[in-house]
Structures are given as structure tokens and as C-alpha cells.
Amino acid sequence: MSIASNRLFTRQDIIGFAVLAAVVFIVLPLTLDSFRLNLFGKYLTYAFVAVGLVLCWGAGGILSLGQGVFFGLGGYCMAMFLKLEASTPENTAIQSTPGIPDFMDWNQLTALPWWWEPFNTLTFALLAVVAVPVMFAFIIGVAMFRRRVGGVYFAIITQAFAAILTILIIGQQGFTGGVNGITDLRTLQGWDIRTDAAKETLYYVNGVLLFSCLLIAQFVRKSKLGRLLIAMRDQEDRVRFSGYDVASFKIFIFCLGAAFAGIGGAMFTLQVGFMSPTLVGIVPSIEMVIFCAVGGRLSIIGAVYGALLVNWAKTSLSESFPELWLFGLGGLFIAVVMLFPNGLAGLYADHVAPRIDRLLSRKSADVGPADDTARAAAE
Amino acid sequence: MLDHNPNFVLSVEGLTVSFDGFKAVDDLSFYVEPNECRVIIGPNGAGKTTVLDLICGRTRATSGSVNFKGNELLTMREDQIVHAGVGRKFQTPSVYEDLTVFENLELSYPHGYSVFGALTFRRNDTVKLRIQEIAETIFLDTLLEEKAAYLSHGQKQWLEIGMLLIQDPELLMLDEPVAGMSVAERRKTAELLNKIITDRSVIVIEHDMGFVADIATRVTVLHQGKTLSEGSMERVQSDPKVIEVYLGH
Numbered sequence: 001m002s003i004a005s006n007r008l009f010t011r012q013d014i015i016g017f018a019v020l021a022a023v024v025f026i027v028l029p030l031t032l033d034s035f036r037l038n039l040f041g042k043y044l045t046y047a048f049v050a051v052g053l054v055l056c057w058g059a060g061g062i063l064s065l066g067q068g069v070f071f072g073l074g075g076y077c078m079a080m081f082l083k084l085e086a087s088t089p090e091n092t093a094i095q096s097t098p099g100i101p102d103f104m105d106w107n108q109l110t111a112l113p114w115w116w117e118p119f120n121t122l123t124f125a126l127l128a129v130v131a132v133p134v135m136f137a138f139i140i141g142v143a144m145f146r147r148r149v150g151g152v153y154f155a156i157i158t159q160a161f162a163a164i165l166t167i168l169i170i171g172q173q174g175f176t177g178g179v180n181g182i183t184d185l186r187t188l189q190g191w192d193i194r195t196d197a198a199k200e201t202l203y204y205v206n207g208v209l210l211f212s213c214l215l216i217a218q219f220v221r222k223s224k225l226g227r228l229l230i231a232m233r234d235q236e237d238r239v240r241f242s243g244y245d246v247a248s249f250k251i252f253i254f255c256l257g258a259a260f261a262g263i264g265g266a267m268f269t270l271q272v273g274f275m276s277p278t279l280v281g282i283v284p285s286i287e288m289v290i291f292c293a294v295g296g297r298l299s300i301i302g303a304v305y306g307a308l309l310v311n312w313a314k315t316s317l318s319e320s321f322p323e324l325w326l327f328g329l330g331g332l333f334i335a336v337v338m339l340f341p342n343g344l345a346g347l348y349a350d351h352v353a354p355r356i357d358r359l360l361s362r363k364s365a366d367v368g369p370a371d372d373t374a375r376a377a378a379e
Numbered sequence: 380m381l382d383h384n385p386n387f388v389l390s391v392e393g394l395t396v397s398f399d400g401f402k403a404v405d406d407l408s409f410y411v412e413p414n415e416c417r418v419i420i421g422p423n424g425a426g427k428t429t430v431l432d433l434i435c436g437r438t439r440a441t442s443g444s445v446n447f448k449g450n451e452l453l454t455m456r457e458d459q460i461v462h463a464g465v466g467r468k469f470q471t472p473s474v475y476e477d478l479t480v481f482e483n484l485e486l487s488y489p490h491g492y493s494v495f496g497a498l499t500f501r502r503n504d505t506v507k508l509r510i511q512e513i514a515e516t517i518f519l520d521t522l523l524e525e526k527a528a529y530l531s532h533g534q535k536q537w538l539e540i541g542m543l544l545i546q547d548p549e550l551l552m553l554d555e556p557v558a559g560m561s562v563a564e565r566r567k568t569a570e571l572l573n574k575i576i577t578d579r580s581v582i583v584i585e586h587d588m589g590f591v592a593d594i595a596t597r598v599t600v601l602h603q604g605k606t607l608s609e610g611s612m613e614r615v616q617s618d619p620k621v622i623e624v625y626l627g628h
Contacts, residue, residue, distance in 0.1 A: 225497035227482055231475040238473040241435060242487045242542065243461035252494045 008222050011360070012353055016301040017214070024207045034196040041203040041271045043311035044210055046071075048264025050292040050303035051210075051217050052257030057289070058297035059226060060253050061233030062150070066158030067261050067288050069165050070133035072280030074262025076169075076176075077132055079275035080116060081125035082185035082193075083177075102184070107174030116175075122189060129266040130259050137258030141251035148247075150236075159282055166281040181276025185269065193270055206267045210304070213260050217300045220256065229253060290329065293336050296345025305344055388413050388580045389434070389550055394443035396433060403429045405604035407443070411550070416572075416581045418591045420615075421601035422625050427584045428470060430601070431552045434582075435467040436460045447550065458492070466548030470555050470584075472535035476528035480519050480538060483527050484510045487542035509545060516574065517541035518567065533564035537571065544575055551575070552582045557590055569593045588616075588626070600625060 009017070028040050049067045056062045089098040095105040100112050118124045140161065144154055169176045177183070185193065192198055220226050232239045232246055240246045269275045278284065287310075295306020310332070318325040340346055389411040396404045404426045411417050419427050432438040434445050436457040445452040450463050475483050488509065491500035514520040517537040522530065527538060536556055543551055556572065557565045565587070572581070572594050585591050591598065591612065598615045600607040602625070608618040615621055 220498070223498045224486065224491055224500035225494065227475075227478055227486060228497055230477050231483075231486055234475050234477060235473045237437070237469070238475070238539075238542075239486070240457045241437070241461060241467050241469075243458050243489065243492055243546065245456070245458045245492070248494055249497070 008218065011357075012349075013218065015356065016299075017211075017218075020214075020301050020304060021211065024210070025204070029200075029203070034200060037203055038199045038271060039315065040308065040312075041199070041206050042268060043308050044203075044206055044304070045264040045268040045271065046288060046291055046311060047210055047304040047307035048213055048267070049257075049261045049288045050295060050307045051213055051300050052260035053289060053292040054297055054300045054303045055217055055220060055229070055253050056257040057292065058299075059221060059233065060229040060250065062250055062254060063155045063289070064158045064254070064257070064285075065155045065282070065289060066160075066162040066285050067257065068162050068280045068282075068285035069158075070137060070258040070261035071265040071268070071284070071288070072165065072169075072275070072277070073133045073136060073265065074129045075265030075269045075275040075279065076182065077119070077125055077128040077262070078266035078269040079182040079185060080119040081122060082188060082269065083182050084112075084116065084120050085188070086184060086186040101177070101182070103177045103180070103182075104174055109174045113175055126266075129262050133258040133262035133265075134255045137255045138251060141254045142247075145247040145250040145254075159285065162280065162282050162285045166277045169277040169280065177276075179277060181274055181278070183274040183276075185273050188270070194273060199271060202267070202271050206271065209263055209267060213263065214300055214304070216256075217260075220253075221300070225249065225252075287329070290333050290336075292343075294332060294343050296343030296348075298342055299345030299349075302343055302345025302348070309344070387411060388415075388448060389582075390444070390446040391430075391434070392444045392446070394430070394433060394445060395441050396429060396438060397441045402604050404433065404440075407601075407604065407606060409599055409606065409609065411580050411582065413580055414576075414578065416576045416583065416594050416596045418583045418585055418595040418598045419601055420585065420588075420591060420598060420625065421607070424603075425601040426604040427601055428554055429604075431467060431554055431582065431584065434460075434552065435465055437467075461546070461548075462492075464549040466543035466546055466551045468536075468539050468543055468551075468553045468556065470558065472532065472539050474527040474530075474535050474538050474542070477526065479524050479526055480514065480530070481510060481523040483538055484513055484541055484545055487545050489546045513541045513545045516544065517571065533560045533568070536560065537568070540571065540575075548579065550580045550582070554584045555586065556583065557585065557587055565590060 024044070029037060032040060049071050053064070053067060056064055083101045087099060087101045092098045092100070092102060092105070095102065097105055097110045100109065104112070119128070140158070144157060149157065170179045172178075187193060193202065228239060228244065228249055232249065236246055265275070265279070268279070291307040291310050292303045293306070294310050295304065296302030310329070314325060314329070317328055336343055342349070387410040391410070392408045394404055394407045395402060407430065409417075419430065421427055429438060433440050434452060436452065436455060440453050443453070447463060447465060452460050452463070452465070455463065475486065478486070485502065485506065488506055490506070491497045510523070511520065514523055517540060519534060519538060519541065522534070527535065530538060540553070540556065553572075557568050560568060569590060572583075576594065583594065595612050597610060598612055599609045600615055600618075600621050607624065608615050608621045616626065
């Protein structure tokens with residue numbers, strides 16, 4: 001990175017964003033049938049979490065093994081709204097208490113709990129998708145980072161939160177739908193989300209939201225805050241004794257990661273049509289870290305590919321060899337850690353990017369002065 | 380305890396810290412005047428680094444008082460102590476290895492300390508000029524784009540000194556700034572320190588007596604957490620107690 005220019009996008013960044021945009025918005029929709037496209041839309045919702053993890057873990061060194069919590073909270077907020085819309089008195093006429101979600105009725109609840117009420121409004125639900133995970137992350141962040149809890153201890157505590165939330169959701173069946181989750185979601189403001197056309201629209205909405213998150217992540221990384229995160233990862237004390245309140249930066253980035261995860265969770269609910277505790281707990285939380293590690297924990301673009309590839313492999317492998325998949329995933333994680341610690345993005349940066357750079361410089365050298373010289377002259 | 384005396388930048392009084400009953404620093408008092416360069420020497424385990432840790436807030440004192448220009452530092456958070464005007468260099472060079480020399484200095488530039496401030500911080504000409512100026516002082520102006528990881532040990536020490544200089548602290552604390560340096564680097568560092576200590580107070584921990592003689596206004600000899608002797612270099616060097624526990628080795 002040069003001193004004079006601290007541009008938001010380097011040439012490599014532009015290539016990365018453009019190729020990913022082409023994959024998400026052109027290649028996948030053109031080559032996949034609507035069932036598979038919906039499947040890839042689901043994979044992309046995990047990419048939100050992986051991008052957040054690149055900021056927290058890759059840049060900031062804060063490894064959270066509980067991102068499923070925020071994914072789940074976002075997803076549940078969306079699911080609560082959709083469930084209430086699906087539970088009109090007409091649809092639920094056969095229940096002993098019509099007008100409340102079916103699982104509440106099965107659990108002998110006779111009225112909607114007060115904290116479900118606000119989820120009747122879409123605006124509130126959409127705000128909650130971001131606000132609830134962020135508030136939760138803020139509380140965890142203040143409690144942990146102000147006390148200087150970090151590293152492995154922090155990872156274990158986030159893991160505990162994932163376990164606690166899963167147990168809470170399963171245990172409070174009448175309020176949360178229990179182990180089945182919140183299912184049978186139908187419409188969003190009257191728009192049927194189960195049709196192929198709706199799923200295709202949601203896929204694109206998901207893509208646009210993902211790119212918005214990627215742009216925010218890119219902005220943060222290129223700001224001084226991004227460099228501070230790297231500095232904190234390597235020399236936390238030096239940052240602290242340079243006059244920064246280290247905890248507030250950790251809390252910020254942890255909350256941002258939670259916000260991304262919450263949006264991903266909400267898009268999962270919309271595209272897949274349910275939300276359940278199996279997406280909240282320890283196993284999915286660790287899987288999300290693996291997506292990030294495989295893609296490259298230092299690259300936001302790499303994290304998206306990581307989420308896509310690992311999930312695609314998971315689906316194809318578990319279709320043919322269901323019992324082998326977990327071993328495959330474990331092996332993949334070990335291979336990443338031992339052989340290519342910076343993931344796919346690291347392989348790309350080491351082997352592919354230099355070739356592209358050389359190719360492009362040669363081309364521009366043919367046309368006129370080399371790109372970089374021209375830029376330097378302009379500045 | 381006395382009120383803040385304006386003749387002193389830093390007043391340390393009755394400073395004590397005890398780790399599980401072991402008093403690493405025991406009822407220590409000393410005073411640093413404006414523009415003074417105080418060197419703390421003493422055998423290993425005398426509590427030299429602990430004193431700096433206590434002043435900058437890295438270790439919490441058991442009792443006592445550290446008064447800096449009227450502020451009681453012992454109750455302040457580390458970053459607030461920095462904002463009050465105290466800079467601290469660590470014993471092992473603590474630089475951000477993954478960032479360039481320029482970026483290392485930029486992160487120390489005293490602006491944009493909050494989350495929002497850091498997000499909106501812009502690299503304007505004032506910042507660039509200031510970084511250039513500091514880089515020249517610390518002999519690294521040709522290496523601004525180099526990653527700090529590729530610097531030599533001595534250059535990393537200079538970079539960390541530069542990171543403190545850019546904050547222009549009124550009190551600069553350096554923990555063994557020439558440790559592990561070559562003779563040529565030592566000479567350059569002495570020259571650098573003599574240049575930067577002219578308009579601020581400095582506390583230096585150092586073992587190299589030749590270097591101490593070069594820079595010290597006054598010397599404090601610590602032994603088992605207490606002051607063994609204090610005064611000019613000549614006085615301390617001729618003190619029989621000092622010769623016995625430290626210099627005689």
C-alpha cells in the first residue's frame with residue numbers, strides 16, 4: 001500500500017469484487033435450476049457470518065465460536081414476524097386459541113406472549129434483525145473485553161453462549177417452537193415466499209445485501225480502524241499505551257460481525273422458510289469458522305467463496321456419503337491449518353494475483369506508461 | 380502527602396506494589412523536574428521496569444501516589460494516562476510487524492482515538508508532513524513503505540521511539556532503549572535521545588554505564604524496590620553502597 005494513496009479499492013480489490021459479483025449475479029443464476037439456486041442462496045447467507053468473522057478474527061484476532069447465536073437471533077426475529085403473519089385467525093381456526101402460532105397452541109398457551117407482540121410490525125422485525133444481535137454482542141463484548149478476556153477464553157465463552165441459547169430455545173417450547181424451530185412460514189406482507197419466483201427474487205436481494213456488507217467491511221478495513229485492529233492483534237499493549245481504549249474497538253468490531261450475522265440469519269429464514277435451534281448451536285458456529293478459514297480469514301472475498309465451497313461440498317458429499325461428511329470437514333480444517341493457513345485467498349494472493357498483475361502491467365505498458373506510474377504522476 | 384509541586388513534572392511518593400506479599404517496589408519516592416533526563420539503574424529484579432509499569436498504569440499500585448502535572452495517575456486508565464502526556468517504550472521493541480513504518484507512525488499520530496474518529500480519520504498533508512518529520516528524526520525516512528517486520532532490531536527500537544515522539548509526550552519513559560544494539564546503533568541512539576530529550580522530561584532504564592553517562596541529568600539506583608542512591612552520575616558512581624551491590628559486579 002502506498003503512502004500517498006490510501007484508496008478504498010486497489011486493483012486487486014476491484015478484480016475480486018467484480019469476479020464475485022459476476023459469480024453471484026450472473027454465473028450462478030444462469031447455470032443453476034431454481035432448486036439449486038435457492039440452495040446457493042442459503043450458502044450465501046452463511047457468507048455474511050464468514051465476512052464478519054474475517055473482521056473479528058482475521059483482522060482483530062478475536063475468535064468467536066458463537067457466531068451462530070447472532071445468525072440465529074437475526075433468523076428468529078424474521079421468523080417471528082413471518083410466523084405471526086401466517087397465523088391469522090382464519091388459518092388457525094382449528095386451534096383451541098385461534099390467531100396465535102400453532103406451536104404455542106400445542107403447548108397450551110392461550111395468549112401471545114407480550115414480547116412477541118411488536119413482531120407484528122415488519123419495520124420492528126427488520127430493525128430487530130440487526131438490533132437484537134448487536135445488543136446481545138454489545139453486552140457480551142462489554143462484559144468480556146472490558147475485563148480483558150481474550151483469546152481462547154473468549155472463544156470458549158462464546159461457545160458456551162451458543163450452547164446456552166440452544167438449550168433455552170429447546171427448553172422454552174411454547175415460546176420458541178422448541179427443537180422444531182419456527183416452521184411453516186408462508187408470506188411476507190402478503191407476498192408468498194414459497195414460490196420459485198419469490199425464491200429467485202430473494203436470492204438477488206440476498207446478493208445485494210451481501211455486497212452491501214462487503215462494502216462496509218471493505219470501508220472498515222481500509223480505515224484507520226482496520227489498521228488498528230491488525231495492530232491490536234499483534235501488539236495489544238502497544239495500542240493501549242498509544243492512547244487507545246482497546247476494548248471499545250473490540251466491542252465495535254464484534255457488534256459489526258453480529259449485525260452481519262443477523263442479516264444473514266434473516267435471509268436464511270426468508271429463503272429456506274424456517275428457523276431452528278440447529279442453526280444456533282455449537283456445531284454450526286464452528287462450521288462458520290471453518291467457512292471463514294477455508295476461504296481465507298484475512299480476505300472478505302475469500303470468506304464468501306469459503307462459505308460457498310464448503311457448503312457445496314457438504315451437500316454433494318452428504319448426499320452420497322452421509323456418514324463420511326463430518327470426517328471430510330474435519331480433514332479439510334486440518335488441511336487448511338497445516339498446509340494453507342491463509343485459505344483459498346492466500347493461495348490466490350500467492351500464486352494467481354502476481355500473474356494477473358504482471359499480465360495487466362504488460363498490457364498497459366503496451367498502451368502507454370504503466371498504470372502505477374500514471375497514477376503516481378496524477379498524485 | 381504534599382500537594383502538587385509545580386517544580387516537578389512527576390512526583391512519585393510512597394509508591395508500593397506487592398505481588399503475593401513480595402514487595403517489588405517498596406515505599407519509593409522520587410521527583411522528576413522539567414527537561415530532566417532521569418536514568419534508573421540497578422541490578423536485575425530491582426523493580427526498574429515495575430516502576431515504569433506503575434507510572435503508565437500497566438500494573439496497579441498497592442499504595443502510594445504518582446502525580447503528573449497535578450493528575451493522580453494511579454486512578455487513571457492506561458489510555459487516559461497517555462492523553463495526559465505520558466509515553467512509554469517497552470523493553471522488547473513493540474511495533475506492529477504487519478504494518479509499514481508509515482502506518483506504525485500513523486496509528487500513533489495523536490488524532491482519531493475514538494471508534495468514530497478512527498473510521499473517519501483521513502491521511503491529510505499535516506499528518507503526512509508530521510510522519511515524514513518524525514521519520515527523519517529516527518533515521519527511517521527512506522524506509523517508510525517497508526513492513527516493520529523487515530526492520531533490524533535497532534531500527535525497530537527507533538521506530539517505537541518515533542511512535543512515542545509523534546505524540547509529543549511531556550514525559551517519555553524508555554525501557555532499555557539500546558539493549559541488543561550494535562556499537563554504531565548505540566551511538567546513533569544516544570545522539571537521537573540527546574536530540575529529543577531537550578524539551579521534555581525523560582525517564583530511562585539502562586544498564587550500559589557509558590550510555591548512562593552520555594544522557595543522564597540525574598541517576599537513581601534501585602535495589603530491592605528501594606532507592607539505594609540518587610544524584611549526579613559522579614556521585615552515584617562513587618557511592619560505596621552502589622559499588623557494592625551493582626557496579627562492583
